[in-house]
Amino acid sequence: AIGPIARDGVAGIPASFPAAMMLLLLLGAGAALFGLLDAWYLLRLPLALLRARWLQPRLRDVLQEQSWPGLVLPSDLDWLLHMNNARYLREADLARCAHLARCGIFDALRALGGSLVLAASCSRHRRPLRLFERFAVRTRLLGWDARAFYLEQRFLSPRHGFVCALLLCRLHVVGSSPGRLVQHLCHRQVDSPELPEEVQHWISYNEASSQKLRAESGLGISTKDE
Numbered sequence: 001a002i003g004p005i006a007r008d009g010v011a012g013i014p015a016s017f018p019a020a021m022m023l024l025l026l027l028g029a030g031a032a033l034f035g036l037l038d039a040w041y042l043l044r045l046p047l048a049l050l051r052a053r054w055l056q057p058r059l060r061d062v063l064q065e066q067s068w069p070g071l072v073l074p075s076d077l078d079w080l081l082h083m084n085n086a087r088y089l090r091e092a093d094l095a096r097c098a099h100l101a102r103c104g105i106f107d108a109l110r111a112l113g114g115s116l117v118l119a120a121s122c123s124r125h126r127r128p129l130r131l132f133e134r135f136a137v138r139t140r141l142l143g144w145d146a147r148a149f150y151l152e153q154r155f156l157s158p159r160h161g162f163v164c165a166l167l168l169c170r171l172h173v174v175g176s177s178p179g180r181l182v183q184h185l186c187h188r189q190v191d192s193p194e195l196p197e198e199v200q201h202w203i204s205y206n207e208a209s210s211q212k213l214r215a216e217s218g219l220g221i222s223t224k225d226e
Contacts, residue, residue, distance in 0.1 A: 068095035114176030144178035
């Protein structure tokens with residue numbers, strides 16, 4: 001015989017069954033999110049942009065340096081218990097996005113219908129960052145040319161002021177130009193500062209590498225990288 005139906009569920013099935021299933025589904029979705037995607041990055045990036053736009057003052061000078069705080073967590077470590085190389089790039093990406101939001105370049109891109117692409121980066125590691133060590137990523141715009149912005153990012157230990165790592169970034173502007181973006185922000189035409197000597201050498205290396213790869217693939221020298 002079929003038993004009576006309970007007020008809070010079907011006879012023989014606990015009333016907590018739907019809640020337990022929901023909990024299992026949420027746990028499974030969370031495990032899939034963290035297992036298949038870089039969930040912390042996907043969560044931190046919009047938070048970083050919101051913080052830069054609403055909680056921090058606008059940078060009125062596009063060449064002004066900005067500091068982004070960081071902390072080495074257990075998930076950042078490699079087998080030697082140092083922050084692994086990939087995490088430096090992730091933290092630099094967050095700091096760079098916050099910097100571009102604060103100085104207004106993202107707003108100028110939206111107004112002019114352009115976008116940015118990371119075309120090249122170069123990193124140097126001078127001293128490891130260890131578990132629970134605090135650091136600051138100091139980002140500044142070094143200058144620009146007809147196609148790209150050039151930024152420097154330093155991982156600084158606040159405890160003794162040592163530069164633990166250094167990154168150079170080349171951001172190509174698609175759909176506009178760096179000069180137009182800066183002119184939109186400053187309401188006048190502005191010339192780029194002279195790029196440091198080491199950055200000019202790095203640009204020359206990138207151009208030589210591009211020409212070599214074009215030759216190896218049978219493309220003409222006039223073909224441009226994306």
